[in-house]
Amino acid sequence: MVFKGKSLKGIKVDHNKTTEGSKTERMIPVPAYVYISMSQHIGAPCKPLLGPGEMVRVGQLIADSDAFVSVPIHSSVSGTVEKIDGIRSATGGEDKVMVIKTDRKQDLVEGIKPPRIRSREGFVREVRASGLVGLGGAAFPTHIKFAPKNPDEVKTLIVNGAECEPFITSDYRTMIEDTDDIISGIKITMKYLDMEECFIGIESNKPDAIELIKEKLHEQGLDNIKVVTLKASYPQGAERVLVEVITGKKMAAGVLPAELGVIVSNITTIAFLGQYFRTGMPLISKRITVDGSAVRQPKNIRVPIGAMISDVIEFCGGYRGKPSKIIMGGPMMGRAIFSDNLPIVKHNNAILAFTGRQAYIEEETACINCGRCYRACPINLLPYALCKAYDKKDIERLKELDVMQCMECGSCAYVCPARKPLGFTNKIGKQLVKEASANDR
Amino acid sequence: MIGNMKNKNNLKLIVSASPHLVSGLNTQKIMLYVVIALMPSLVASTWIFGFRAFALTVFCVAACMIFEYIFNLIAKKPQTTKDLSAVVTGILLAFNLPVSLPYWIAAVGCFIAIIIVKQLFGGIGKNIVNPAITARVVLLVSFPAAMTTWQATRFAGDAVSGATPLGMIKEGLEVPSNMDLFLGNVGGSMGEVSALALLIGFAFLLFKKVVSPLIPICYLAVVFFFALAAGEDPLFHIFAGGVMLGALFMATDYVTTPVLPPGQIIFGLGCGFITMVIRIWGAYPEGVSFSILLMNILVPHIDRLCDHIIFKVKTVKKKSRSTKKTVMNNIKEGTK
Numbered sequence: 001m002v003f004k005g006k007s008l009k010g011i012k013v014d015h016n017k018t019t020e021g022s023k024t025e026r027m028i029p030v031p032a033y034v035y036i037s038m039s040q041h042i043g044a045p046c047k048p049l050l051g052p053g054e055m056v057r058v059g060q061l062i063a064d065s066d067a068f069v070s071v072p073i074h075s076s077v078s079g080t081v082e083k084i085d086g087i088r089s090a091t092g093g094e095d096k097v098m099v100i101k102t103d104r105k106q107d108l109v110e111g112i113k114p115p116r117i118r119s120r121e122g123f124v125r126e127v128r129a130s131g132l133v134g135l136g137g138a139a140f141p142t143h144i145k146f147a148p149k150n151p152d153e154v155k156t157l158i159v160n161g162a163e164c165e166p167f168i169t170s171d172y173r174t175m176i177e178d179t180d181d182i183i184s185g186i187k188i189t190m191k192y193l194d195m196e197e198c199f200i201g202i203e204s205n206k207p208d209a210i211e212l213i214k215e216k217l218h219e220q221g222l223d224n225i226k227v228v229t230l231k232a233s234y235p236q237g238a239e240r241v242l243v244e245v246i247t248g249k250k251m252a253a254g255v256l257p258a259e260l261g262v263i264v265s266n267i268t269t270i271a272f273l274g275q276y277f278r279t280g281m282p283l284i285s286k287r288i289t290v291d292g293s294a295v296r297q298p299k300n301i302r303v304p305i306g307a308m309i310s311d312v313i314e315f316c317g318g319y320r321g322k323p324s325k326i327i328m329g330g331p332m333m334g335r336a337i338f339s340d341n342l343p344i345v346k347h348n349n350a351i352l353a354f355t356g357r358q359a360y361i362e363e364e365t366a367c368i369n370c371g372r373c374y375r376a377c378p379i380n381l382l383p384y385a386l387c388k389a390y391d392k393k394d395i396e397r398l399k400e401l402d403v404m405q406c407m408e409c410g411s412c413a414y415v416c417p418a419r420k421p422l423g424f425t426n427k428i429g430k431q432l433v434k435e436a437s438a439n440d441r
Numbered sequence: 442m443i444g445n446m447k448n449k450n451n452l453k454l455i456v457s458a459s460p461h462l463v464s465g466l467n468t469q470k471i472m473l474y475v476v477i478a479l480m481p482s483l484v485a486s487t488w489i490f491g492f493r494a495f496a497l498t499v500f501c502v503a504a505c506m507i508f509e510y511i512f513n514l515i516a517k518k519p520q521t522t523k524d525l526s527a528v529v530t531g532i533l534l535a536f537n538l539p540v541s542l543p544y545w546i547a548a549v550g551c552f553i554a555i556i557i558v559k560q561l562f563g564g565i566g567k568n569i570v571n572p573a574i575t576a577r578v579v580l581l582v583s584f585p586a587a588m589t590t591w592q593a594t595r596f597a598g599d600a601v602s603g604a605t606p607l608g609m610i611k612e613g614l615e616v617p618s619n620m621d622l623f624l625g626n627v628g629g630s631m632g633e634v635s636a637l638a639l640l641i642g643f644a645f646l647l648f649k650k651v652v653s654p655l656i657p658i659c660y661l662a663v664v665f666f667f668a669l670a671a672g673e674d675p676l677f678h679i680f681a682g683g684v685m686l687g688a689l690f691m692a693t694d695y696v697t698t699p700v701l702p703p704g705q706i707i708f709g710l711g712c713g714f715i716t717m718v719i720r721i722w723g724a725y726p727e728g729v730s731f732s733i734l735l736m737n738i739l740v741p742h743i744d745r746l747c748d749h750i751i752f753k754v755k756t757v758k759k760k761s762r763s764t765k766k767t768v769m770n771n772i773k774e775g776t777k
Contacts, residue, residue: 013462035443086442097443166462324455331461338456341445359455365468365524366566371700384700400748410460417468418566424458 010233010241011376011411013332015205016166019291022299024173027285028315030102034077034306035087035343036062038096041133042140043069048098054081056100057109059282063098071141074131075100076284076304078107090328090337097343100306113280120151123192130276131283131346136160136171136237136266137329139347142273145265146193148258157190157198158246158257161267162230162237164203165330168350170289171267173300175202175209178271179216185274186225193263198225199246200267205232234332235409239264241378253405268349283346290316294323294353303344309351310340324359327352332410365418373412373422379405383412383422390429395436403429468565472525474651478642479532479690485638486631489594490540494631500544502531504551512560526565530554533573536632536686537730538580541592546584550576570737571697574687574730581730591628605629606681607726622680633686636679643689652693655702656709660688663713671721684716687729697737701747708743711736 039045044067050056056075063073079102089095115126128143148154159182163171175182186198202210214227228246230236240251242264249260257264272283284305291298296317303312309326313319327334328342329350344351373383382401389397403426412422487495505527513520534554538547554576562568581588591605605628606616617627625635632639646652661679668678678684692698692712699708712732719728 011464013464088442088445094442099443323452325457325461326454327461331459333459334461335459336454336456336461338454339445340452340454341443354461359461361457361461361463362467365521366564368468368471368526368566368695369698369700370471370695374700382700408459414460414462415464415466417464417466417471419463419467421458423460427458 013166013234017169019169019289019298019300024287024300027302030077030104031307031311034100036098036306037345038063040345041071046073048084050081052081052083057107059112060109071133072131074282074284076306077102078105079103090335090342120192133346135268135347137347153261154258155196156262157195158262158264159200159267159270160237160242161200161202164234164237165332167291167352168289168330170287170349172206174268174271179212181271181274185270188277199228201228201230201242203230203232238409289350292352292354293358294319294355296320306343309342321355323353324356325354362419367418372415376411376415386429387422387425390425395432398429398433468524471651472529474649475529478646481638481641482632485625485635489625494540498535501535501547501551502528504548505531505555508555521565530572534576537577537630539591540631541590542587546587550580553579566696571691571694574691574733578730594626596626611726619676633683636685639685639689655705656692657688659706659709660692660713663710667717682727683729687733691733699740699743703750704743704747708736
């Protein structure tokens with residue numbers, strides 16, 4: 001707020017992208033059981049369409065919902081439905097899960113063919129039918145994003161290929177291996193959503209991906225699609241930062257990109273679209289980076305949705321030493337999970353396992369007022385003051401300091417020399433404010 | 442319910458909030474960098490004033506560490522000596538003392554700095570004034586004779602006592618050249634005499650991005666232009682006395698200075714202004730310690746002022762909040 005333009009600086013985080021050169025391996029061997037969660041998206045959970053004992057084949061629709069914010073789910077394997085049961089989810093709640101005993105034949109369901117579309121509505125309907133959610137990690141249903149309230153004003157597509165989280169390279173591998181799908185995905189989206197221009201934002205630490213995409217775009221003569229080289233700093237891939245860097249428009253919390261005339265989509269989401277309209281195969285598997293000091297063979301692999309994390313790690317040579325922390329997603333914003341008995345869901349892009357030293361964070365000490373958190377914050381909040389206000393449970397002060405604007409990127413906690421869990425205090429601070437305003441009503 | 446709470450391999454996993462990575466820089470390392478940055482001055486003062494300068498500095502560091510250790514022991518608080526902040530306080534306090542000061546008076550200073558100013562207010566991060574500065578001021582008013590007995594530098598020939606340049610100017614004596622002041626060939630407190638050594642250390646801190654140059658720039662700018670306006674040599678006022686030590690190392694202490702850039706500007710300007718008022722019109726020849734101490738006390742008010750500067754921006758921002766509400770309502774209605 002004080003110095004304009006500073007917000008785009010971001011912080012330097014060690015990239016640790018050791019799996020960069022690892023070509024995605026074919027689908028891991030189908031495990032004996034898969035556990036397909038009914039809540040793989042933001043919004044209402046799906047209702048299972050099949051009961052115990054019923055046969056299921058690859059690509060078959062197995063769960064759907066009538067709710068507006070919801071996405072259908074397809075089977076990633078062929079076999080028999082064992083049961084519909086509850087499972088402790090990564091967030092700690094209880095999710096419904098369909099347990100499928102696989103027959104390892106991987107028979108395809110009939111009727112998988114490239115969809116034919118003619119209209120904008122048809123396109124959005126097909127996007128929903130493909131089971132697509134935001135694959136960058138947010139899991140927001142893509143068909144809702146593609147149907148903004150102001151369709152005539154949305155003219156710009158921003159493809160997010162920043163991949164600013166350390167360790168993760170699955171988006172990068174998508175760019176290298178599925179370049180054609182990315183371009184056809186962009187073309188089809190722009191065509192049916194009636195968009196004029198597209199920007200692909202890629203961090204400068206992926207020069208070969210930038211070159212490759214630029215080359216392909218040039219070959220096809222697509223000059224309304226531009227590759228924007230982003231600074232390799234965290235959090236360039238955060239939606240609000242990306243929109244500001246590319247369009248120059250400030251985006252406050254809760255404002256949808258569509259209100260600024262843009263749609264932001266992850267590059268893997270777009271690549272899936274390209275692939276779906278080429279083959280008609282719904283979202284049943286995911287490219288995942290498996291890395292960290294506790295993984296014997298770090299690599300990128302394709303995993304059927306519903307496979308247990310323990311099965312995935314087994315395929316990567318098992319654990320090296322005793323893991324002390326397993327993270328779903330990247331180390332900056334990912335979720336530490338309590339067990340490796342959790343199924344892979346659509347928006348997983350990495351599984352990281354760490355042993356001792358990397359898993360522990362030093363003990364918290366007193367704040368020394370150094371101001372690093374304020375300088376690191378991409379939206380110029382005052383994390384140290386927020387932390388003090390949170391300690392006092394001073395909701396008015398939290399509101400004054402705009403805690404609700406926080407996007408929980410964790411930059412403040414990363415730089416804090418006193419190891420204060422600032423990201424965490426902001427998160428709970430937001431919760432306090434939400435609860436307080438709910439009580440007011 | 443599938444019992445997936447237990448791990449197959451009996452793993453014990455840590456579940457904590459993100460981020461799961463932190464930078465390599467912690468409080469201890471920051472303090473270590475400050476200690477390193479103070480080393481050129483320690484070498485310079487040992488060279489200028491002899492071995493006792495080194496011995497007194499080591500004594501102060503040891504005393505500060507011991508006081509902090511004992512306090513934490515008695516108060517049953519977690520030990521904080523390993524964060525090295527007591528080392529920084531010890532060195533800075535020693536740099537503010539004349540080299541001939543008896544050890545016991547130095548020990549009293551360390552007691553005031555660590556126990557009274559720092560630990561009784563809650564330890565590192567909680568003190569409202571700079572411990573080393575406060576201890577120096579207390580010693581100055583309690584032991585005025587011992588605190589203003591200046592030993593001559595090794596280059597001064599046969600002279601036994603050397604006056605500080607600011608003392609000379611108050612008494613109307615001829616002052617040393619600016620080059621002597623810059624290099625440190627003058628009387629004064631142990632650490633303040635050599636501007637060159639202090640600048641080398643400060644350059645290291647800037648290079649390591651430990652401090653921002655905003656406060657020192659404002660401080661020195663005010664000293665420069667105030668002196669110019671008062672018809673005195675501006676370079677003399679920058680290099681003489683404790684301005685360099687104060688501006689570069691004492692006024693940049695994180696804990697007792699504002700965090701936000703506008704606050705830092707006000708702080709730097711205020712320090713420079715008070716210093717020059719005391720120097721030109723005050724009874725004391727030097728005003729650096731008093732100026733920083735006074736501005737330290739004002740920091741909460743400066744912080745509040747900065748808040749207001751920020752709130753002005755915020756009233757505009759509130760609009761976006763209402764749009765957010767409508768957007769969320771739209772989504773909710775859609776869900777129904």
